[in-house]
Amino acid sequence: MSTFPQARPRRLRTTPAMRRMVAQHHVRPADLILPAFVREGIREPVPVSSMPGVVQHTRDSLRKAAAEAAGAGVSGIMLFGVPAAKDAVGSAATDPDGILQVALRDVRAEVGDELVVMSDLCLDETTDHGHCGLLDAEGRVDNDATLERYAEMAVVQAEAGAQVLGPSGMMDGQVGFVRRALDAAGHTEVSLLAYTAKYASAFYGPFREAVNSSLQGDRNTYQQDPANAKEALRELALDLAEGADMVMVKPGLPYLDVLQRVADAVDVPVAAYQISGEYAMVEAAAEKGWIDRERAIAETLLSFKRAGADLILTYWATEAARRL
Numbered sequence: 001m002s003t004f005p006q007a008r009p010r011r012l013r014t015t016p017a018m019r020r021m022v023a024q025h026h027v028r029p030a031d032l033i034l035p036a037f038v039r040e041g042i043r044e045p046v047p048v049s050s051m052p053g054v055v056q057h058t059r060d061s062l063r064k065a066a067a068e069a070a071g072a073g074v075s076g077i078m079l080f081g082v083p084a085a086k087d088a089v090g091s092a093a094t095d096p097d098g099i100l101q102v103a104l105r106d107v108r109a110e111v112g113d114e115l116v117v118m119s120d121l122c123l124d125e126t127t128d129h130g131h132c133g134l135l136d137a138e139g140r141v142d143n144d145a146t147l148e149r150y151a152e153m154a155v156v157q158a159e160a161g162a163q164v165l166g167p168s169g170m171m172d173g174q175v176g177f178v179r180r181a182l183d184a185a186g187h188t189e190v191s192l193l194a195y196t197a198k199y200a201s202a203f204y205g206p207f208r209e210a211v212n213s214s215l216q217g218d219r220n221t222y223q224q225d226p227a228n229a230k231e232a233l234r235e236l237a238l239d240l241a242e243g244a245d246m247v248m249v250k251p252g253l254p255y256l257d258v259l260q261r262v263a264d265a266v267d268v269p270v271a272a273y274q275i276s277g278e279y280a281m282v283e284a285a286a287e288k289g290w291i292d293r294e295r296a297i298a299e300t301l302l303s304f305k306r307a308g309a310d311l312i313l314t315y316w317a318t319e320a321a322r323r324l
């Protein structure tokens with residue numbers, strides 16, 4: 001038997017005030033970024049059935065959602081555009097009047113500098129085949145041809161007012177290529193939030209509905225294999241060398257180990273993206289009465305902070321911020 005008094009960690013759990021006093025991690029509204037979808041050619045918001053509570057916005061409803069997010073203290077909004085017409089090269093992505101660019105201008109006009117306005121830099125929302133890049137004659141995603149498109153998109157998005165771009169296509173060299181294009185066009189102040197470790201995940205399912213994706217097949221030749229952890233550190237080193245200002249791990253919950261490794265390794269802000277399927281799981285279980293929705297949401301958000309995230313992209317951003 002030890003001669004020391006018995007350790008009793010439960011002493012610090014006795015009351016809500018005591019637990020609040022010793023709480024190590026906190027989620028603040030400013031940690032949260034709201035991903036939002038805007039669709040061209042609709043008159044009313046269209047609910048995303050696999051993401052109860054999430055809609056494809058009209059231009060007007062997006063402005064309203066951005067203002068509400070800002071009012072709740074959320075720090076950023078990440079925009080995804082869904083064009084009325086898609087084609088093989090994703091023409092809408094580089095059209096200055098494409099829906100994403102129009103929405104960027106709308107949101108900047110609505111919220112000014114109250115909210116950091118960000119945009120997804122990827123082709124899958126605008127291509128008819130649904131891939132994140134251009135396809136070669138054999139139907140494979142052509143890395144270097146895709147980089148040229150990303151460079152054009154970056155400049156068009158920056159010109160529309162995006163303050164942060166999120167290259168999410170997992171092409172090799174995308175961060176450096178986009179950085180050079182932005183700088184050459186004079187957009188040196190536009191930041192890059194690199195999707196550094198992005199895994200080929202089943203949990204993107206509901207997102208496909210949210211962007212009316214017609215993807216056949218999978219993204220296994222460009223997104224990371226869930227079996228690999230160290231590879232994330234290789235992607236991280238490349239993104240930092242290429243000029244990433246912030247880095248992201250995605251999805252969130254199934255990759256908390258990767259998030260922690262990345263957070264431990266860098267001195268730039270680290271984001272976690274709580275993706276569509278993570279949202280859908282909690283909403284579906286809550287709808288069935290199987291879990292306590294609000295507690296589950298709070299617990300997932302805290303798990304990202306515990307693993308070392310500075311920022312969290314979550315479809316619950318506005319709601320969660322209001323409760324914090």
Ligand code: PBG
Pocket residue numbers: 120122123124125132168169203204205206207219274275276277
């Ligand atoms: C690519 C992109 C995707 C998501 C964000 N950016 C889809 C994919 O990689 O398949 C998924 C987000 C989510 O599921 O919530 N443009």
